[in-house]
Amino acid sequence: MNDFAPLTQVDAAVPSGNLNLEPTFRDPAGELRLTVSHALRRIHPSSVEETQAFLASPLRAALEKSGDIIPTAIASAATHPCVAPGELWLEHPRIDPINYPWEWTPAQWRAAAELTLRIAERAVASGWQLKDATPLNILFAGARPILVDALSFERRDPHSSVWLADGQFVRSFLLPLVAAKYLSWPLEATLFVRDGYEPARIYKALRPWQRLNPSLLDVVTLATVLERKGTKQQAARPASARDPELAAHILKKRLARLVKQIRGTAGSPGRSQWSDYTQSATHYQPGDATEKQEFVKNILQRCAPSHVLDIGANTGTYSLMAADSGAKVVAIDADAAALEVLWTKAAHQKRAVTTLVANIARPTPAAGWKNREHFSLLDRLTGRFDVVFLLAVIHHLILREQLPLAHIAGLCASLTRRWLVLEWVPPSDPMYQEWLRGRDNLYGHLNEDDLQRAFAPYFASVDRCELGNGRVLFLLERFPAGGSGTGATSPHAEESLA
Amino acid sequence: MKQILHIFSLFLIFLGALLLFERPAYAYTDPGTGLLAIQAAGSALVATGWYLRRKIYALFHRGPAKDSPEDMPAAVDGEDSSRS
Numbered sequence: 001m002n003d004f005a006p007l008t009q010v011d012a013a014v015p016s017g018n019l020n021l022e023p024t025f026r027d028p029a030g031e032l033r034l035t036v037s038h039a040l041r042r043i044h045p046s047s048v049e050e051t052q053a054f055l056a057s058p059l060r061a062a063l064e065k066s067g068d069i070i071p072t073a074i075a076s077a078a079t080h081p082c083v084a085p086g087e088l089w090l091e092h093p094r095i096d097p098i099n100y101p102w103e104w105t106p107a108q109w110r111a112a113a114e115l116t117l118r119i120a121e122r123a124v125a126s127g128w129q130l131k132d133a134t135p136l137n138i139l140f141a142g143a144r145p146i147l148v149d150a151l152s153f154e155r156r157d158p159h160s161s162v163w164l165a166d167g168q169f170v171r172s173f174l175l176p177l178v179a180a181k182y183l184s185w186p187l188e189a190t191l192f193v194r195d196g197y198e199p200a201r202i203y204k205a206l207r208p209w210q211r212l213n214p215s216l217l218d219v220v221t222l223a224t225v226l227e228r229k230g231t232k233q234q235a236a237r238p239a240s241a242r243d244p245e246l247a248a249h250i251l252k253k254r255l256a257r258l259v260k261q262i263r264g265t266a267g268s269p270g271r272s273q274w275s276d277y278t279q280s281a282t283h284y285q286p287g288d289a290t291e292k293q294e295f296v297k298n299i300l301q302r303c304a305p306s307h308v309l310d311i312g313a314n315t316g317t318y319s320l321m322a323a324d325s326g327a328k329v330v331a332i333d334a335d336a337a338a339l340e341v342l343w344t345k346a347a348h349q350k351r352a353v354t355t356l357v358a359n360i361a362r363p364t365p366a367a368g369w370k371n372r373e374h375f376s377l378l379d380r381l382t383g384r385f386d387v388v389f390l391l392a393v394i395h396h397l398i399l400r401e402q403l404p405l406a407h408i409a410g411l412c413a414s415l416t417r418r419w420l421v422l423e424w425v426p427p428s429d430p431m432y433q434e435w436l437r438g439r440d441n442l443y444g445h446l447n448e449d450d451l452q453r454a455f456a457p458y459f460a461s462v463d464r465c466e467l468g469n470g471r472v473l474f475l476l477e478r479f480p481a482g483g484s485g486t487g488a489t490s491p492h493a494e495e496s497l498a
Numbered sequence: 499m500k501q502i503l504h505i506f507s508l509f510l511i512f513l514g515a516l517l518l519f520e521r522p523a524y525a526y527t528d529p530g531t532g533l534l535a536i537q538a539a540g541s542a543l544v545a546t547g548w549y550l551r552r553k554i555y556a557l558f559h560r561g562p563a564k565d566s567p568e569d570m571p572a573a574v575d576g577e578d579s580s581r582s
Binding site: 027028131132133134161162163164165166167168170171195198199218219222223224225226227228246249250253254257 | 528529531
C-alpha cells in the first residue's frame with residue numbers, strides 16, 4: 001500500500017468525501033502527509049540536523065511526557081514504504097477528528113494560546129524557541145490541546161532577546177480574541193484569514209476610546225502607528241543582549257505579558273439563547289428528562305459504542321454520558337456559548353469529548369489553498385461513528401434549515417456506521433410551534449409516519465419510547481451497506497447532499 | 499493615577515521603538531514591523547529594569563545579584579514586559 005495515496009483511497013472507514021489533501025508545503029523544514037493511522041513528516045535535508053537535535057533534547061522528552069506535544073518516532077521504511085533510503089521521516093499518531101481554530105470556542109482559543117506560550121517559555125529555558133506560533137499548530141485531542149508541529153522548534157541564539165514568532169502569535173491568537181471580545185467578530189471568521197488579523201485592521205474597527213484601552217494600546221494602537229512609520233523599512237530587530245541571562249529574562253517577561261493579555265480577553269461566561277436551555281426548558285418535565293436519560297443510558301450499555309457523534313450537543317448532557325460509557329465523543333453545536341459549557345466540563349473532568357462549533361446543516365467548508373489544505377466538516381465526520389445522537393434537533397433542521405426529512409435521513413445514514421438515536425419532535429410541541437411561524441401548510445402536518453417513511457430506506461426501527469411531553473425517542477439501526485435497505489435506489493440518496 | 503503611569507510607560511515604549519530599529523530580521527514567520535518594534539521597546543524597558551535592579555541590589559549586598567525565578571504564573575501578578 002502506498003502511504004502517499006489520498007486518504008480516501010487508504011481509509012476504508014471513510015466511504016465518501018474529498019479527503020484528497022495535498023502534502024503541506026509552507027514549512028521550509030518539511031512536509032506533512034496523512035495516512036490511516038499516522039501523520040508522517042518528511043524532513044527536508046537542510047533541517048535534518050536541527051530536527052535530530054531537537055528529538056534528542058531533554059525538552060522534547062519533557063514536553064512529550066507532559067502531553068503538551070504530539071509523540072514522535074522515526075518512521076521506518078518497513079512500516080511506511082514511502083520512506084526512501086537516506087531520508088528522515090517522522091511518525092506521529094493521528095488525532096481524530098482534526099479540528100480547526102474556526103471551530104473552537106473562545107475558551108479553547110485561550111487554552112491553545114496558553115499552551116503555546118507555556119511551551120515557548122519552557123523552550124527558552126532549554127535553549128530552544130518556537131519558530132512559529134499559530135493556532136493551526138494545535139489540535140484538541142478530546143478536550144485537551146496539543147502542539148502537533150514537531151518542526152516548530154529551533155535552537156535559540158542565547159544572546160537574542162527577540163522572539164520572531166511574537167508577531168504571528170499576536171496576529172493569529174491574540175487579535176482574533178480581541179476582535180471577538182471588543183468587536184463581536186465571530187472566531188469562526190478566522191476561516192478566511194490564514195495568518196490572523198493585522199493590528200491596523202483591528203485599530204480601524206475599534207472606537208477611539210477603545211484604542212486607548214491599556215490592554216490594546218501596545219498590540220493594536222502603537223503597533224499600527226509604528227507599522228505605518230515602518231512601511232518603507234525592512235522589518236528590524238533590536239540589538240542582541242550581551243548577557244544571555246538578560247536575553248532569557250527579556251523573553252520570559254515578554255511571554256508573561258502575552259499570557260496576561262490572552263487571559264484578559266476572557267469576559268464573563270457567555271450566554272446565549274441555548275446555553276441555559278437544559279435548565280430553562282419548560283417543555284420538559286423532570287420525569288420526561290429522566291426517562292430520556294434512562295433511554296439513552298440503556299442504549300449506550302446495549303450498543304457499547306467506541307465513537308459517538310452528538311449533533312446539537314448543547315451543554316453536553318448526553319455527550320458526557322457517552323464519554324462516561326467509554327466512548328470517544330465528538331460534540332457539535334452551532335451555539336458557541338452552550339458548547340463552551342461542555343468543553344469546560346470536559347476539560348476539567350478530563351473526558352474524551354471533542355467539541356466543534358459547527359452547524360450540521362451548513363457544515364464548515366474545506367479551506368485553504370485550492371480548498372485542499374483543510375478538510376470540510378463532513379469529510380472529517382462521515383462514516384466514523386458507531387452511534388449518532390440527533391436529540392431535539394430534527395425540528396431545527398426541518399423548520400429553520402428547511403431540510404426535507406429524506407435529506408436528513410440520508411445525512412444521518414452517511415454519518416453513522418450502525419446506530420442512530422433520534423428524538424422526534426411533533427408539530428404539537430411548543431418548540432415546534434415556536435419555529436413554525438405560520439407555515440402550517442408546509443410543516444404543520446408532519447407526523448411520525450412521515451419520519452419513518454423517510455428513514456426506512458436506510459434504517460430499521462429497533463426501539464421506541466414516547467415521553468410524557470409527546471416527543472418520541474427512537475433507536476434506529478442502519479442497514480449494512482448494500483444490504484436490505486432501499487437507500488441505493490432512493491431518489492433522495494445522500495449524494496444529493498453534496 | 500495608575501492609568502496615567504501605564505500610559506506613560508507605553509509612551510516610553512513608543513520612544514524606545516523609534517530608537518531601536520536596527521538590523522534586518524530573518525524569520526520563518528512574518529514578524530511584522532509595528533509588532534516587532536513594540537517587542538523591541540518592551541525589551542529595552544525590561545533590560546533597563548534588570549540593570550537597575552542589579553545596581554540597587556549591589557548597593558546593599560556583596561556578590562552577584564540573585565534573580566527571582568521567572569515563570570509563567572508571574573503574569574497573574576501583573577508582571578509584564580511593558581511595565582518593568
